Amino acid sequence: MSDFDAPEGVRLQKVLANAGVASRRVSEDLIVAGRVRVNGKVVTELGRRIDPENDLVDVDGTAIQLDAGKRYVMLNKPTGVISSMKDDRGRRDLREFTRDWEERLFNVGRLDYDTSGLLVLTNDGGLAQVLAHPSFGVTKVYIAKVExxxxxxxxxRLIRGVELEDGPIQADKARLLDSSQGTSLVELTLHSGRNRIVRRMMAEVGHPVIELVRRQFGPLHLGTLPVGRARELTKVERGALLTLSRQGSGADGAVDPSGEVPASTEGQENS
Known part of the structure; x- marks a missing residue:
């Protein structure tokens, strides 16, 4: 990424307009007002040129997607689907949900075979590696139906922490949503990426999980997206996800500068 005004680059206001931020005239106003940063530095000169393929731009602290070739998709994964693009055992995998996109998409982290809910699919290798990296710890919200x-x-007790075989763990937040007919609904907020962590925590406190769904991943909410359906993220959602990714990209070893989606991201989270 360059920290200088590259004469062969594209004018910043044109880049913002092409990215759908605002018209070129309004983009100029944003620049003059000091609301635009390039590679973390405020830019107020209208003549500034940048390299859209390498420079990072944000407006009011929200990252702007400049590469139109990157895809960011939200899937409401059903149960009975493996979080992989190919399963050697012949089980249902994620390929059936990516056929509407020409790009080769990969999952960011994973959900257990018997867990449903929000899963992010992308061809943005840097984002996938940051968000799935254990040291970053994206916050996730789960709803568990338990015995x-x-x-x-x-x-x-869940908030204070419980001791598991691989060490102590505590929920960032926990609350009881409902109890009836011998079962309960519990909402858990966690940033851990340990395998089957929600199921193991609930079993440890004496309430094995019957059903589990992830409702939130970082700034993304599942909302009303039906089970088994996928959609592209909105511009606002993309901005929030990219902002989160850039905040975590300073973690040692979190980003592969090649931009390729690493196969290892498929096994770094399993709830």
Missing amino acids: GTVTPATIQ
Whole structure:
């Protein structure tokens, strides 16, 4: 990434307009007002030229997608689907949900075979590697239907932390949503990427999971997206996800400068 005004680059206001931020005239106003940064530095000169393929731009602190070839897709993964683009055992995999896109998409992290919910698919290798990297710890929100009646004391225990075979773990947040007919609905917020962490935590406190769905991944919310359906992220969602990714890209070893999606991201998260 360049920190200088490359004469062969593209004018910043044109880049912003092409990215759909605003018209060129309004983009000029944003620049003059000091609301635009290039590679983390505020730019106020209208003559500034940048390299859209390598420079990073944000407006009011929100990252702007400049590479139109990058795809960011939200999938509501059904149960009974393996979080991989190919399964050697012949189980359903993610390929059936990516056929509407010409690009070769990969999953960011994974969800357990028996877990449904929000999964991000992309061809942006840098973003995939950052968001799936264990040291970064993207916040995720799960709704678990569990056996038994969960008490307030159990909720507090989840927040204080429990001891598992691979070390202690605590929920960032936990709350009881409902209890009836011998089962309970619990909402858990975690940033851990350990394997089957929600299921193991609930089993440890005496309430094995019956059903589990991930409702939120970082700034993304599943909303009303039906199970088994996929859609591209909105411009606002893309900006939020890219901003989160750039915040984490300073972690040692988190980003592969090649931009390729590493196969290892498929195994770094499993709830």
